Amino acid sequence: MDIKAIYDIFCGYPLVTTDSRNCPEHSIFFALKGENFNGNKFAQSALEKGCAYAFVDESEYADGERILLVDNCLQTLQKLAEYHREQLGIKIIGITGSNGKTTTKELIAAVLSKKYNLTYTKGNLNNQIGVPLTLLSMKKEHELAIVEMGASHPGDIKELVDIAHPNFGLITNVGTAHILGFGSFEGVLNTKCELYDYLKTHAGKVFYHTANPHLSSRSEGMDRIAYGEGSSTSATMIASDPFLQINWNGREVATHLIGSYNFENVLASISVGTYFGVPADDIVAALSEYTPTNSRSQFMKSEKNDLIVDAYNANPTSMTAALNNFKSMKRDRKVVILGDMKELGHVSEVEHQKIADLVAGMDLAAAFLVGPNFAQTNSSAMKFDSAADLIAYLKESPITDALVLVKGSNSMKLTTCIDSL
Secondary structure, three states: OOHHHHHHHHHHOOOEEOOOOOOOOOOEEEOOEOOOOEHHHHHHHHHHHOOOEEEEOOHHHOOOOOEEEOOOHHHHHHHHHHHHHHHHOOEEEEEEOOOOHHHHHHHHHHHHOOOOOEEEOOOOOOOOOHHHHHHHOOOOOOOEEEEEOOOOOOOHHHHHHHHHOOOEEEEOOOOOOOHHHHOOHHHHHHHHOHHHHHHHHOOOEEEEEOOOHHHHHHOOOOEEEEEOOOOOOOOEEEEEOOEEEEEEOOEEEEEEEEOHHHHHHHHHHHHHHHHOOOOHHHHHHHHHHOOOOOOOOEEEEOOOOEEEEEOOOOOHHHHHHHHHHHHHOOOOOEEEEEEOOOOOHHHHHHHHHHHHHHHHOOOOOEEEEEOHHHHOOOOOOEEEOOHHHHHHHHHHOOOOOOEEEEEOOHHHOHHHHHHHO
């Protein structure tokens, strides 16, 4: 089938699923495959659950008029998304970066939604499957879209921009994240800047932070808008204990974000909102109203403690920023619970030791390190193999009357400890 024929079907049933457990009525199922699953096997089940059509790429499962055979389901999904994006012609803002891209995306969405009918990446659907799904969620009535783009290997961002065709781009920062897949910091930088490379050749516009020398130099000569010191979008930080407060053009903005490290994310959202003509008062309102609920810089109160839960992702850059911010907070009792940082490759041992050393220099009531990588560090902190082991300890020796920072990679499952804190 050619893409036009597939698009005609999509226009009649404009809801796509890749999960046979979630098959809304009159949706289209794409049978994707991975190392441990084969969606082709569930095509018939998807129809029985409510899907109007299913696309498969193995002929033995193409049984019936509503199960359609294509060469490759993932590539077909991506081509369909690209075709849909081109038919609608909606302006798209592409966002990537090592740290803060999801928070920045959420903040920009909150700001732009004050003026525009907007669609944007939900959760962290930012990979080769998630980006097409985001594009296919766009409707004619949408005026703008924000597409978050993640990367684990060189070429990942190029693949995504070639599908999404962004008109604007923002790289939050570049740090030592996913080194295992990139090999070096330079590899990370080059991959993130694949967004810039696309915009250079397609007359796109870039938002960049003046304090980041790597991104300043790589975007030089492009059509760009600066934010931060020395730009038209600058601000001063008033406080970050625990919530970030800033002064922007005489307006005080009190956010529900934890940490000074979110300052540049807020600046980015102000810059984008200002460019797109969102009134200043609406920008302030949006930033003041936004409350994170995704275990990213999230403040929580339990019966026993105050918690800072930042356990969705972790790398050396974000971990260091979180600990330095936590160090500056004034509390009688402070406790840190840190989980392993994943995908660091050959720098893992060194980077985990740096974090352990940073913790050792802090004035803490207690420190707990969770995971096999932290287990190898030279540290006097208490160590646990898993979150389950830490939970068992906390049941016998509870933490009380403390400010507790919980941070680690999502796979360490530190959020399961919250009920014990």
